[in-house]
Amino acid sequence: MNDMGTRSGDGTVGKALDVLDQVAGHGRPMRFAEVLAASPLPKATLYRLLQTLVNQGMLRLDAETGAYSPGLRLVRLAHMAWARSSLAPIARPFLDELSKDVCETIHLAQLDRGQVLYVDKRNARQPIEMFSGAGKVGPGYCTGVGKAMLAHLPDDERAAALPLQAFHAHTGHTITSAEALEAELAEIRAAGIAFDREEHEPGIICIAAPILSPGGRVMGALSITTSTDRRSLEDLATLKPRMIATAARIAEAASAWQFPDRTET
Template identity: 35%
Template sequence: MTQVQSVDRTLSILEILAANSEGLRLTELSKEMDLAKSTVHRLLKTLISKGYVQQNEKNGTYQLGLQCLVLASSLLNNLDIRTVAKEALHTLAESAKEVVHLCLHDKNEVVYIDKVESNQTLRMYSQIGRRAYMHCTGVGKVLLSGFTQDEVEQMVANKGLPKFTETTITNKDELFHELTMIKEKGYAIDEQEHENGIRCIAAPIFNHDHQVVAAISIAGPTERVTKERVEGLLAEEILKQSKLISQRLGYVKK
């Protein structure tokens, strides 16, 4: 494939400046690119005129400009979570041999927006488009872990904490304790809290602003999805895939 030299050099400038957040002087850029200062300066002038590079008036260093942020924000805002997560969901379903879900939060409820079926028989509540309470599902609790305390209080006031099984969390203080534990571990477990006989592990999906924007889960019958399996291999696998999806949405761990 034929490359356009000026475009290649221009992109190299942006990549080098992206790797040097404190900025670089013209001499440093020229040396890094092994190009004459006059050539680099011409390219910088064009980038500055378009807003992709800015020059610090105090020390003369060059840094990325705000137009780069505009492009990045446009890309991130137009990413479709289902498309981004698709490969990871299938990988997770294949490795876990259980059903995998992708869920969002809407109006203090969980909405199932994608599902990869297991080749093993499983009958459970979930299907694409259905809604569920947040306090009694793994995905719901993961999404709640990204809420502020006031937002959790509002959810409880709005939806209540209805009981579905003997293990459903119905006490607000217990729910707050559970959310603290989820933040520490990085995942949530639904211990038959919504459906008897079904155990689930869920993990959060973060966006470029470090916000919890979605959740993925692995669910199955308790005889297959044992506590030991959940806290071992399944926890490792779901955290790996949730991290990959988050990174594709622009998330960078602080």
């Protein structure tokens, strides 16, 4: 796999998707020189891929500024994927109810190649500045939702996900080795919940619960997030029954619609 994430053998399609990721995830339109500076691709190859993505409506080129941004086709596909593959539409009423009851930030996440994809968020009445937001990708090893999902993966999938973790020390509380993470994941499986103990951002803590299908398959995770100025980890622990109950209700609704368990054929 190269620096941009393409697996060997993915060819032109993989390279084009990497370029698409680069531009769409930048946060603002990018000029060609900016894309080139961050890309391992030769100039001619990159230009050709950008032109193809523009022609296909996946990217838009502003004729006046010369900058690339997500195209309408990409936006439309993203919306359809969110509606059909994300837990967010199913979980919306349960998130609203939980947010109203606890008055804290609620996150809904799914796992993507060992990393956390935040698919929905409810802000507290008094929002706290933090990294997470719907559509953002965060680390699995040092977030409550990430650990809750990793803990409940089948052994082979968990073994494949651990090498994908960066184990960068974001704070003094961050887990920085696969061995330490494995030990905590075992505790999480036994407890049914996970905590973020200021592991990703200083002053930010959370309690998280996995969303599991009736057969135990990981569909996502739910968290209540706050700051150490407002609550303690002990305070959050008292919310465990509510977390588990809400996760179960989301799982029930999701299993009945678009996340059925796989069956043997």
